[in-house]
Amino acid sequence: MVKIPTVTSWQDLPVGCVVPGGTMIINKTGAWKVFRPVVDHKKCTLCMLCWIYCPDSSVVLAEGKIEFDYDHCKGCGICANECPAKAIRMELEV
Amino acid sequence: METEKLTFTGNESAALGAKLARVEVVATYPITPQSTIVENLSRFIANGELKAEIINAESEHAAISICIGASLSGARTFTATASQGLVLMHEMLHWAAGARTPIVMAVTNRALCVPWSLHADFQDAISQRDTGWIQFYCENNQEVLDTIIQAYKISEDKRVLLPSMVSLEGFILTHTVERVDVPKQKDVDEFLPPYKNEFFYIDPENPLAENVVVLPDWYMEYRYQQEVAMQNAKEVIDKVSKEYFDKIGRNWGGLIEAYMMEDAEVAVVTMGTIAGTARVAVREMRKKSGKKVGLIKVRCFRPFPVEEFKKFSSLKALAVIDRSYSFGCGGPLCTEVKSAFYNTEEKPLILGVVAGLGGRDVNVGDIINVLEKTIEVSKTGKVERETIWLNLKGEQLR
Amino acid sequence: MPSKPISIKDFPKDEFMVKGHTACPGCGMAIAVRQALKILGKNTVLAIPAGCIAGGSTTGPFPLSGFALPTVYCSFDETAAFLAGIETALKVKGLKEKFNVVGIAGDGGTADIGLQCLSGAVERGHKIIYICYDNEAYMNTGIQRSGTTPYGAWTTTTPVGSLRMFKQEPKKDMPQIMIAHKIPYVATASPAFPSDLAGKIKRAMEIGGPAYIHIHTPCPTGWRFPPEKTIEVARLAVLSGMWILYEVENGVFKLNVKISKRKPVKEYLSIQGRFRHLTAEDLEKIQKEVDENCKRVGM
Numbered sequence: 001m002v003k004i005p006t007v008t009s010w011q012d013l014p015v016g017c018v019v020p021g022g023t024m025i026i027n028k029t030g031a032w033k034v035f036r037p038v039v040d041h042k043k044c045t046l047c048m049l050c051w052i053y054c055p056d057s058s059v060v061l062a063e064g065k066i067e068f069d070y071d072h073c074k075g076c077g078i079c080a081n082e083c084p085a086k087a088i089r090m091e092l093e094v
Numbered sequence: 095m096e097t098e099k100l101t102f103t104g105n106e107s108a109a110l111g112a113k114l115a116r117v118e119v120v121a122t123y124p125i126t127p128q129s130t131i132v133e134n135l136s137r138f139i140a141n142g143e144l145k146a147e148i149i150n151a152e153s154e155h156a157a158i159s160i161c162i163g164a165s166l167s168g169a170r171t172f173t174a175t176a177s178q179g180l181v182l183m184h185e186m187l188h189w190a191a192g193a194r195t196p197i198v199m200a201v202t203n204r205a206l207c208v209p210w211s212l213h214a215d216f217q218d219a220i221s222q223r224d225t226g227w228i229q230f231y232c233e234n235n236q237e238v239l240d241t242i243i244q245a246y247k248i249s250e251d252k253r254v255l256l257p258s259m260v261s262l263e264g265f266i267l268t269h270t271v272e273r274v275d276v277p278k279q280k281d282v283d284e285f286l287p288p289y290k291n292e293f294f295y296i297d298p299e300n301p302l303a304e305n306v307v308v309l310p311d312w313y314m315e316y317r318y319q320q321e322v323a324m325q326n327a328k329e330v331i332d333k334v335s336k337e338y339f340d341k342i343g344r345n346w347g348g349l350i351e352a353y354m355m356e357d358a359e360v361a362v363v364t365m366g367t368i369a370g371t372a373r374v375a376v377r378e379m380r381k382k383s384g385k386k387v388g389l390i391k392v393r394c395f396r397p398f399p400v401e402e403f404k405k406f407s408s409l410k411a412l413a414v415i416d417r418s419y420s421f422g423c424g425g426p427l428c429t430e431v432k433s434a435f436y437n438t439e440e441k442p443l444i445l446g447v448v449a450g451l452g453g454r455d456v457n458v459g460d461i462i463n464v465l466e467k468t469i470e471v472s473k474t475g476k477v478e479r480e481t482i483w484l485n486l487k488g489e490q491l492r
Numbered sequence: 493m494p495s496k497p498i499s500i501k502d503f504p505k506d507e508f509m510v511k512g513h514t515a516c517p518g519c520g521m522a523i524a525v526r527q528a529l530k531i532l533g534k535n536t537v538l539a540i541p542a543g544c545i546a547g548g549s550t551t552g553p554f555p556l557s558g559f560a561l562p563t564v565y566c567s568f569d570e571t572a573a574f575l576a577g578i579e580t581a582l583k584v585k586g587l588k589e590k591f592n593v594v595g596i597a598g599d600g601g602t603a604d605i606g607l608q609c610l611s612g613a614v615e616r617g618h619k620i621i622y623i624c625y626d627n628e629a630y631m632n633t634g635i636q637r638s639g640t641t642p643y644g645a646w647t648t649t650t651p652v653g654s655l656r657m658f659k660q661e662p663k664k665d666m667p668q669i670m671i672a673h674k675i676p677y678v679a680t681a682s683p684a685f686p687s688d689l690a691g692k693i694k695r696a697m698e699i700g701g702p703a704y705i706h707i708h709t710p711c712p713t714g715w716r717f718p719p720e721k722t723i724e725v726a727r728l729a730v731l732s733g734m735w736i737l738y739e740v741e742n743g744v745f746k747l748n749v750k751i752s753k754r755k756p757v758k759e760y761l762s763i764q765g766r767f768r769h770l771t772a773e774d775l776e777k778i779q780k781e782v783d784e785n786c787k788r789v790g791m
Contacts (some may be wrong), residue, residue, distance in 0.1 A: 022560030084706030152612025163577025
């Protein structure tokens with residue numbers, strides 16, 4: 001789905017330095033985090049504020065529940081800080 | 095209609111060239127002596143003679159950036175500038191070449207400040223020789239019109255995809271009326287198909303990003319790819335000259351024009367209108383004194399015609415007339431000509447001449463003097479002075 | 493007709509600033525740009541200059557790129573000129589109606605080095621949407637001061653020393669400069685008020701352009717606060733009156749968020765390390781100026 005051009009010599013280089021858009025998704029920035037968000041679904045009201053405030057699109061709605069993409073979440077903690085229901089806590093990443 | 099007129103200034107010729115090439119986006123910024131090129135284009139567009147959009151940019155730097163954006167988005171683009179305007183564009187000239195945008199720009203050569211000058215010399219265009227643009231230097235207004243049309247075909251060739259600048263000297267060509275034949279639009283259309291960009295396009299289903307950061311692992315390869323394109327241009331320039339001759343009937347040569355060089359022992363090498371004057375000088379000298387002199391006109395400075403020069407390695411001596419200068423080094427054309435001969439077994443003695451800076455007139459007599467000096471050098475076998483500044487008021491120290 | 497806020501639940505689910513980008517954790521710009529691009533949608537061409545949005549997050553290294561939209565990474569000083577070129581080429585090809593032509597530049601690339609081309613492009617009336625994300629300094633190159641760095645801020649080029657202290661000059665008011673160009677739409681926004689931001693992007697799309705949206709995007713790295721507080725800081729800026737959310741459509745001013753009881757500016761400034769050296773006198777000066785600005789807009 002994500003097409004990354006393979007280049008082995010100058011002849012393969014895409015002319016004008018043009019590459020497919022959006023391929024950075026393969027970069028697993030989840031490795032950056034020191035803390036990870038964990039949600040208490042019982043407290044969550046699905047207000048979606050955590051989703052709209054995430055800088056890294058790492059809050060996802062999966063089967064009607066808030067989940068986190070830990071492969072990309074950098075652990076900034078904005079979701080936990082902003083949650084009006086205090087449903088998210090930041091745990092040390094191990 | 096323009097085609098009923100028989101005589102045009104250099105600027106009108108450049109505007110007609112762009113019009114016949116059916117440019118789609120023109121970015122303008124006024125600067126003497128270029129302003130009437132964009133004024134003419136504005137008039138063509140306002141009258142519906144040219145279906146294009148004109149953007150009156152807020153600076154030359156913006157004008158060239160607009161051209162890059164428009165070219166990437168698929169439009170055939172044109173702009174014109176001179177002197178300070180061209181050097182203001184410098185950052186984006188590198189950008190346009192690296193982005194492989196086939197922009198064509200008319201440069202109405204004018205000396206650079208300081209001191210302030212409005213008159214012709216090549217310092218503006220020559221100082222951009224490292225930017226990766228193809229460079230043409232025109233001798234007369236007819237060549238200007240023809241070269242602009244050819245430049246689109248050359249630049250847009252898939253093996254090239256590099257921008258071109260077409261130089262015409264300020265006031266000497268830009269404001270001088272000459273006899274110019276304007277080709278028919280239908281013939282130009284057959285010679286030059288519409289521009290179709292293929293490597294970058296705007297398609298939401300297949301989004302592309304242009305100009306990402308390239309680390310040391312691949313940057314050199316990108317530059318090599320660009321150099322290959324520049325080398326490909328040599329073949330394409332020759333091919334396009336022949337095609338233009340077949341379709342329109344005029345041939346300005348490929349990268350160079352060798353005039354009366356078949357039996358020449360000594361020659362003058364130069365560009366632009368000085369080449370036109372040199373033609374007359376060469377003919378006169380041959381007629382009056384039978385001396386075997388000739389002219390090598392460099393029509394295309396980038397890519398530099400290295401192989402073409404190597405063919406003249408058995409000449410006794412050359413004088414290279416530069417209408418520009420690289421401080422602390424020498425005339426750029428002279429330096430590059432010398433470099434072309436460096437590895438050949440035989441090589442001519444080379445005399446560098448700097449002339450015509452800031453619009454100073456270079457006449458037939460001057461070139462005859464230069465050729466006489468060159469003949470002297472060919473006889474003594476010694477070049478006493480590497481560079482002579484022609485008709486300088488005062489003693490030359492080096 | 494002013495903008496209509498868009499509920500968070502109505503935000504499209506598409507993500508155009510893809511995860512995996514290398515912006516700092518808690519980056520205010522990433523939040524704002526992500527929100528804006530959702531509204532702009534996939535028929536958008538981007539011109540992105542140097543700055544946090546390019547080298548700091550989405551460009552490369554080759555062959556990776558961070559926007560799932562047609563993108564031209566343009567020169568720092570000519571974002572608006574590239575937009576003008578792209579817009580005009582699309583117009584010539586009869587394609588302009590299909591695309592939003594959008595530039596997203598930082599405060600340096602807008603108010604300083606990019607000001608000339610922005611002024612030219614909007615004066616010529618190109619149908620472009622120009623978004624400025626304002627993190628109040630040249631953050632990508634290491635927190636150097638820009639024209640929009642506010643009075644009192646520490647930056648690496650306005651450090652707090654014994655001879656010279658922090659930035660002495662006021663913040664350049666870019667939205668007012670754009671209003672003076674008499675363009676159809678100028679608005680201020682904040683990622684802490686996503687519904688308002690989205691409504692304004694939508695309005696800019698409806699109007700066509702030229703539209704200018706100036707988003708206040710806090711930067712944890714440069715403003716010196718913990719990354720989880722980015723939205724809190726952005727909100728405090730609005731609640732204290734230091735950042736006023738308004739829009740001007742064809743010269744008609746509308747205050748979008750009216751704060752009846754403003755928080756003292758001290759609350760906004762004390763959360764950020766870049767202001768910790770301010771004395772009571774400095775704070776008073778800032779509070780006085782904010783009071784005057786708010787009074788002027790009827791808040």
